[in-house]
Amino acid sequence: MNNIEFDARHIWHPYTSAINPLPCYEVTHAEGCTLTFASGEQVIDGMASWWSAVHGYNHPELNAAAHKQVDTFSHVMFGGLTHQPAIDVSKALLAMAPAGINRVFLADSGSVSVEVAIKMALQYWACQGQSQKHKLVTVRNGYHGDTFAAMSACDPINGMHSLFEQTLAKQYFAPAPQTQFGQSFSEDDILPMQELIENHHLDIAALIIEPVVQGAGGMRFYSPEYLRRCRELCDQYDILMICDEIATGFGRTGKLFACEHAGITPDIMCVGKALTGGYMTLAATLCTEDVALGVCQGLPGVFMHGPTYMGNPLACSVAAASLNILAKNEWQQQVNAIEAQLKQALFPFNKNERVQNVRVLGAIGVIEMKHPIDVARTQARLISHGVWLRPFGRLLYMMPPYIITSEELSKITRAIGKVLEE
Structure with missing residues (x-):
């Protein structure tokens, strides 16, 4: 039994069924805004691990603080x-x-x-x-x-x-x-x-x-x-x-x-x-x-x-x-840049016939669909484009780490565009 099979059989994850669980992907490394899966795939994390990883992963200052304290x-x-x-x-x-x-x-x-x-x-x-x-x-x-x-x-x-x-x-x-x-x-x-x-x-x-x-x-x-x-x-x-x-x-x-x-x-x-x-x-x-x-x-x-x-x-x-x-207040410039880019990239999706509404505030981008999203299928398609998002209900949304680059954010919004076209 490999790790994913064991996980599916014995470990409960948030908001999923023990009978028919949603697919789960094993992370082996995280750096900056990138997650690496056991399969070798790499994805840009547009969720900041549910709003939390605002400085990205493997941050040297946070690593140093943890190491210093654990040794004390x-x-x-x-x-x-x-x-x-x-x-x-x-x-x-x-x-x-x-x-x-x-x-x-x-x-x-x-x-x-x-x-x-x-x-x-x-x-x-x-x-x-x-x-x-x-x-x-x-x-x-x-x-x-x-x-x-x-x-x-x-x-x-x-x-x-x-x-x-x-x-x-x-x-x-x-x-x-x-x-x-x-x-x-x-x-x-x-x-x-x-x-x-x-x-x-x-x-x-x-x-x-x-x-x-x-x-x-x-x-x-x-x-x-x-x-x-x-x-x-x-x-x-x-x-x-x-x-x-x-x-x-x-x-x-x-x-x-x-x-x-x-x-x-x-x-x-x-x-x-x-x-x-x-x-x-x-x-x-x-x-x-x-x-x-x-x-x-x-x-x-x-x-x-x-x-x-x-x-x-x-x-x-x-x-x-x-x-x-x-x-240090760098977050202000980072969040403002994310907001501006999300507005420019996401607002055109309002023209998509399946989209109910697009909204952006700070480092939060939301695409509300007219009908519920097939989470497993949508996630799989996004991963194939190198992106990690976690939709729920009728919402495809993102709140990336503040350190995300313009190129990485573009990768997320382009992937969303491709999924919406499909």
Whole structure:
């Protein structure tokens, strides 16, 4: 039994069947933006390993950070102990974060950071003597992760978690924002959210939302004005605001954090994915001083969360190095160049009769088809053209590493054109 056969028979991969799994390709090497398969094929990675490998693969500075830390110590418990890598990454995060955010809770993964954010919000209000504020309000087409509290804030009908509807906590959902990024804002857009909050603010702990870009819920780009109005409603009705920047953070949308498009500061902000440059799992939940102190007022007097691998030194060391690369601000020029090239290359595909819509924001390009995509067939065709993308539903999308060259990006867009012609 070769590796691929063993894998298909015994290893589950994300969002695929154990009965009839999607094809899987064995990677033997990764360098820059190129993945090398065991078959010898080489492909340009247009996914940055699901938004995370923003500096590409085998980056010398990130490699050096990992080697240096592993030779010192790879892990110590974070309860009662601290270390330089955790301090370094926390300093870097707070230097980048929107004004007013000054506390860092290090978490294991993006979903866990959302769980932490939700627990923070619930405990905050309980400690203010308002335990009746235990609900979340959000928008449809959202996605916040695959763990249970996070799933409860994902779209209950069109999302991936409808099977668990009877188990999940019931939250309040407003329609997804309809005013697209760059369009004049329609006042009607915010009215359903406003009505929900007016009617239920006494039991709403927090509004949770992906700022400006809804990711796995449909790769939708919406007006920053909607986000600004949500901030105003939260302030007016005494509700905490959670911005889920896991996918959008660290420059992906053309701003360091997507909430900057709206000029707002959330009370709680989740980051992950690109935090370590795609090297290993690490996330963080950031919050304001008010939230941090409010969570610890009264009993139990502490925040009741503590992952075993919280503040893992190896992950923190690489994350600090990754944030140091971002701090040089080269990402701004890189993302702007990617955006300009994607617009020039992808917008002509709007003329294809099978294409519903093409949209680009920052280093994100989306081609929405009129009908569902045959993932296995489409991936195989893209690989034959030397490109790695991972479509889902009706979406063929890309979010390449920031270091991608113009020639490599052209290879991706040309391959898409060939597949659309076929």
